[in-house]
Amino acid sequence: xxxxxxxxxxxxxxxxxxxxxxxxxxxxxxxxxxxxxxxxxxxxxxxxxxxxxxxxxxxxxxxxxxxxxxxxxxxxxxxxxxxxxxxxxxxxxxxxxxxxxxxxxxxxxxxxxxxxxxxxxxxxxxxxxxxxxxxxxxxxxxxxxxxxxxxxxxxxxxxxxxxxxxxxxxxxxxxxxxxxxxxxxxxxxxxxxxx
Amino acid sequence: xxxxxxxxxxxxxxxxxxxxxxxxxxxxxxxxxxxxxxxxxxxxxxxxxxxxxxxxxxxxxxxxxxxxxxxxxxxxxxxxxxxxxxxxxxxxxxxxxxxxxxxxxxxxxxxxxxxxxxxxxxxxxxxxxxxxxxxxxxxxxxxxxxxxxxxxxxxxxxxxxxxxxxxxxxxxxxxxxxxxxxxxxxxxxxxxxxxxxxxxxxxxxxxxxxxxxxxxxxxxxxxxxxxxxxxxxxxxxxxxxxxxxxxxxxxxxxxxxxxxxxxxxxxxxxxxxxxxxxxxxxxxxxxxxxxxxxxxxxxxxxxxxxxxxxxxxxxxxxxxxxxxxxxxxxxxxxxxxxxxxxxxxxxxxxxxxxxxxxxxxxxxxxxxxxxxxxxxxxxxxxxxxxxxxxxxxxxxxxxxxxxxxxxxxxxxxxxxxxxxxxxxxxxxxxxxxxxxxxxxxxxxxxxxxxxxxxxxxxxxxxxxxxxxxxxxxxxxxxxxxxxxxxxxxxxxxxxxxxxxxxxxxxxxxxxxxxxxxxxxxxxxxxxxxxxxxxxxxxxxxxxxxxxxxxxxxxxxxxxxxxxxxxxxxxxxxxxxxxxxxxxxxxxxxxxxxxxxxxxxxxxxxxxxxxxxxxxxxxxxxxxxxxxxxxxxxxxxxxxxxxxxxxxxxxxxxxxxxxxxxxxxxxxxxxxxxxxxx
Amino acid sequence: xxxxxxxxxxxxxxxxxxxxxxxxxxxxxxxxxxxxxxxxxxxxxxxxxxxxxxxxxxxxxxxxxxxxxxxxxxxxxxxxxxxxxxxxxxxxxxxxxxxxxxxxx
Numbered sequence: 001x002x003x004x005x006x007x008x009x010x011x012x013x014x015x016x017x018x019x020x021x022x023x024x025x026x027x028x029x030x031x032x033x034x035x036x037x038x039x040x041x042x043x044x045x046x047x048x049x050x051x052x053x054x055x056x057x058x059x060x061x062x063x064x065x066x067x068x069x070x071x072x073x074x075x076x077x078x079x080x081x082x083x084x085x086x087x088x089x090x091x092x093x094x095x096x097x098x099x100x101x102x103x104x105x106x107x108x109x110x111x112x113x114x115x116x117x118x119x120x121x122x123x124x125x126x127x128x129x130x131x132x133x134x135x136x137x138x139x140x141x142x143x144x145x146x147x148x149x150x151x152x153x154x155x156x157x158x159x160x161x162x163x164x165x166x167x168x169x170x171x172x173x174x175x176x177x178x179x180x181x182x183x184x185x186x187x188x189x190x191x192x193x194x195x
Numbered sequence: 196x197x198x199x200x201x202x203x204x205x206x207x208x209x210x211x212x213x214x215x216x217x218x219x220x221x222x223x224x225x226x227x228x229x230x231x232x233x234x235x236x237x238x239x240x241x242x243x244x245x246x247x248x249x250x251x252x253x254x255x256x257x258x259x260x261x262x263x264x265x266x267x268x269x270x271x272x273x274x275x276x277x278x279x280x281x282x283x284x285x286x287x288x289x290x291x292x293x294x295x296x297x298x299x300x301x302x303x304x305x306x307x308x309x310x311x312x313x314x315x316x317x318x319x320x321x322x323x324x325x326x327x328x329x330x331x332x333x334x335x336x337x338x339x340x341x342x343x344x345x346x347x348x349x350x351x352x353x354x355x356x357x358x359x360x361x362x363x364x365x366x367x368x369x370x371x372x373x374x375x376x377x378x379x380x381x382x383x384x385x386x387x388x389x390x391x392x393x394x395x396x397x398x399x400x401x402x403x404x405x406x407x408x409x410x411x412x413x414x415x416x417x418x419x420x421x422x423x424x425x426x427x428x429x430x431x432x433x434x435x436x437x438x439x440x441x442x443x444x445x446x447x448x449x450x451x452x453x454x455x456x457x458x459x460x461x462x463x464x465x466x467x468x469x470x471x472x473x474x475x476x477x478x479x480x481x482x483x484x485x486x487x488x489x490x491x492x493x494x495x496x497x498x499x500x501x502x503x504x505x506x507x508x509x510x511x512x513x514x515x516x517x518x519x520x521x522x523x524x525x526x527x528x529x530x531x532x533x534x535x536x537x538x539x540x541x542x543x544x545x546x547x548x549x550x551x552x553x554x555x556x557x558x559x560x561x562x563x564x565x566x567x568x569x570x571x572x573x574x575x576x577x578x579x580x581x582x583x584x585x586x587x588x589x590x591x592x593x594x595x596x597x598x599x600x601x602x603x604x605x606x607x608x609x610x611x612x613x614x615x616x617x618x619x620x621x622x623x624x625x626x627x628x629x630x631x632x633x634x635x636x637x638x639x640x641x642x643x644x645x646x647x648x649x650x651x652x653x654x655x656x657x658x659x660x661x662x663x664x665x666x667x668x669x670x671x672x673x674x675x676x677x678x679x680x681x682x683x684x685x686x687x688x689x690x691x692x693x694x695x696x697x698x699x700x701x702x703x704x705x706x707x708x709x710x711x712x713x714x715x716x717x718x719x720x721x722x723x724x725x726x727x728x729x730x731x732x733x734x735x736x737x738x739x740x741x742x743x744x745x746x747x748x749x750x751x752x753x754x755x756x757x758x759x760x761x762x763x764x765x766x767x768x769x770x771x772x773x774x775x776x777x778x779x780x781x782x783x784x785x786x787x788x789x790x791x792x793x794x795x796x797x798x799x800x801x802x803x804x805x806x807x808x809x810x811x812x813x814x815x816x817x818x819x820x821x822x823x824x825x826x827x828x829x830x831x832x833x834x835x836x837x838x839x840x841x842x843x844x845x846x847x848x849x850x851x852x853x854x855x856x857x858x859x860x861x862x863x864x865x866x867x868x869x870x871x872x
Numbered sequence: 873x874x875x876x877x878x879x880x881x882x883x884x885x886x887x888x889x890x891x892x893x894x895x896x897x898x899x900x901x902x903x904x905x906x907x908x909x910x911x912x913x914x915x916x917x918x919x920x921x922x923x924x925x926x927x928x929x930x931x932x933x934x935x936x937x938x939x940x941x942x943x944x945x946x947x948x949x950x951x952x953x954x955x956x957x958x959x960x961x962x963x964x965x966x967x968x969x970x971x972x973x974x975x976x977x
Contacts, residue, residue, distance in 0.1 A: 121456065
């Protein structure tokens with residue numbers, strides 16, 4: 001067979017750029033949820049308001065978990081680029097534990113709110129709160145599933161362009177999730193906790 | 196088990212609804228029967244339904260658009276008929292049904308006619324224009340097509356099972372909340388929008404990545420053909436504006452299905468915030484529709500005036516500025532909501548500002564025609580009708596941009612006349628022009644000019660008859676969306692408008708005949724050169740239709756109008772010795788799988804069949820995970836096959852090229868004086 | 873040798889980013905716990921810490937760099953920033969103005 005015409009483009013670079021655009025689109029989506037929360041924060045309909053439902057230490061713990069997971073995810077991505085599989089496994093595993101802990105705390109928090117009658121159907125404020133924080137939680141869940149898939153990939157085959165490309169996009173995704181959380185604790189939790 | 200789906204969902208409530216359902220189901224069955232009867236299922240499946248070739252996907256988008264155009268136009272015809280006769284009487288449509296029709300007309304025309312039409316044109320033309328073999332993500336492209344089709348399918352099936360929304364195409368709460376619209380109509384509207392919106396967003400990402408990463412060597416930004424520029428800017432608008440539609444739709448869905456209080460009257464909801472979020476998408480959406488049409492007009496006006504585009508740089512600049520400013524005017528859709536003078540003024544001013552770059556473009560097109568050798572072929576006719584008609588619509592828009600004026604005209608038929616006056620010439624005429632212009636590239640023969648001209652005149656006459664009376668009616672105080680009225684002064688205008696709609700119907704019939712006679716006489720209209728219009732950009736530097744790989748090899752791009760330069764130097768059809776084998780992605784079933792799952796998911800969300808909806812969602816995730824383990828397969832086209840095709844086409848093109856000896860070549864001397872950029 | 877250097881640089885990059893981010897997290901949490909600031913100053917301080925921390929994440933975790941990051945990525949990011957300001961700012965302005973007029977407060 002004769003030589004195949006050389007491609008003038010780099011597919012993994014294209015994937016990374018396309019995914020970057022998707023993340024930007026996602027950031028716009030979150031900014032609209034933030035805007036909605038900001039204008040509905042006073043729409044409590046005589047239900048609980050933001051000073052009554054947040055916990056300081058749970059917020060701090062969630063923040064610490066996600067920040068640490070950003071670091072461990074970054075270390076995992078370095079290990080994968082350097083073809084060090086067992087180190088990569090370790091850091092991904094740690095990241096997954098941190099993400100899982102975050103989700104457990106968040107579900108606990110939501111369950112507590114439901115139990116005290118402060119579910120999303122209680123008021124406009126709680127609708128906006130649950131939608132914003134819940135959408136972020138859904139992103140964490142997607143990240144967690146994605147990490148599990150990456151682990152299977154790592155277990156099945158040597159590190160090559162496919163795994164590199166998956167890792168690159170997952171890392172970007174995870175850092176965006178971290179950035180959104182900065183907005184959430186700064187705009188949602190801390191202003192509610194400040195007396 | 197089946198949520199709220201019972202036999203009451205079938206359309207036995209009105210004979211007209213039953214007829215609509217019968218036509219929808221009958222049409223679907225007819226198509227299936229024809230496919231099976233002619234034995235072309237396998238052909239369709241292999242060559243079209245699973246093809247990842249951007250050209251075929253583009254054509255399939257346009258087919259979806261034309262089918263939905265028919266459906267949306269029937270709605271329009273029914274509305275015009277109703278209003279022409281409903282003076283002091285109920286007309287023939289009950290209010291509930293009339294409301295469904297104006298809601299589905301708007302939803303279909305914008306999201307399932309105009310969007311697939313422009314996506315189809317961009318898909319077909321843009322990769323050819325920038326000298327690429329395909330879009331950046333061919334399989335994703337196919338998935339996007341099926342997500343759009345799934346959304347269109349949801350709108351269509353609402354005619355058969357259940358009812359469509361009665362809340363207008365914008366679905367404003369609180370009316371669209373469960374309290375006032377407890378049925379499934381609004382849910383059909385939401386899920387059709389959200390499902391197709393995901394597909395559109397992915398398409399936008401795909402197009403941007405393609406234009407950024409896959410331009411031919413030497414094609415710098417300021418050498419990009421104008422249609423590719425408008426495709427880029429429209430795609431940017433898609434990626435950054437569609438999240439707002441998703442958010443608005445999702446919040447309304449949560450209100451309706453889960454008892455949230457975003458937009459409800461009680462519980463601290465704020466209905467006005469829906470308008471705020473929806474129009475953050477809705478206004479850029481207008482430019483998503485119009486910018487690609489501007490690109491089409493730019494290509495056609497240059498080609499058929501036999502001149503280089505006047506002030507290319509200013510056209511690019513105007514396009515980019517419009518894309519930026521499109522995000523700053525959304526409040527002008529709800530001036531009357533009750534915001535203060537400072538807010539309304541600010542958005543009134545931004546609205547007037549965005550008219551400036553648009554005006555720049557109109558002058559550029561006029562100056563391109565000035566002293567050109569204009570060929571009055573159908574694409575040019577559409578372009579000229581656009582220039583005149585669009586300017587009228589633009590002026591009524593600047594009028595509406597004054598908040599004080601808007602207060603008297605808001606929600607009247609003046610507004611209806613204005614936005615139809617923008618999007619029919621500004622988008623639809625452009626798509627029709629593009630359809631005629633690129634048809635020979637897609638199928639190897641041109642469309643019949645005589646029937647095309649007839650269609651054109653019926654359309655343009657029909658447009659003016661249908662919408663100019665609405666301006667007057669709006670000034671007379673007629674509110675939009677009236678099922679009946681009691682003012683005898685209005686009826687003559689409404690009868691004229693109905694006659695206009697009939698004229699448009701004649702236009703559509705002429706277009707159908709045009710397609711028929713062109714296929715019949717395809718030998719007469721055949722294009723062997725690949726360049727039937729003596730055109731200027733790279734998409735004509737290939738056979739008609741182009742091979743799956745588009746280009747065997749690419750020249751170095753040295754300026755705008757790359758193909759024209761090649762012809763000018765006599766290099767366009769020179770044989771290329773170094774063609775190699777080419778690898779292309781193979782067919783994929785992913786599109787149909789995701790499309791079907793998304794359709795069932797949307798349908799189940801509408802009818803509250805949550806277990807099945809979850810199952811579909813799970814299947815989508817599972818399929819995504821599994822496909823990450825599949826290595827994408829590619830097929831290799833051997834070098835000799837590429838070379839053979841190349842030689843056949845170039846031989847025919849040299850024989851048939853109208854370039855040499857064409858009187859239009861006088862222009863070569865002009866071109867030569869222009870230094871290469 | 874250069875691989876080792878690259879490794880060290882990348883790890884150090886992440887650690888510096890983590891340290892800065894941790895500091896910029898502790899500050900707003902500490903301000904919240906301490907209390908005493910007026911609402912306006914509190915909001916400003918939190919906002920400032922958040923914006924700086926977002927920049928830290930972009931720089932050290934997503935490796936955004938005005939010189940080395942491709943221009944098309946920077947443009948997308950910059951445009952997103954502009955739109956976030958327009959959309960959130962616009963919403964606050966429009967809906968705030970409306971509320972003040974409708975509620976008479």
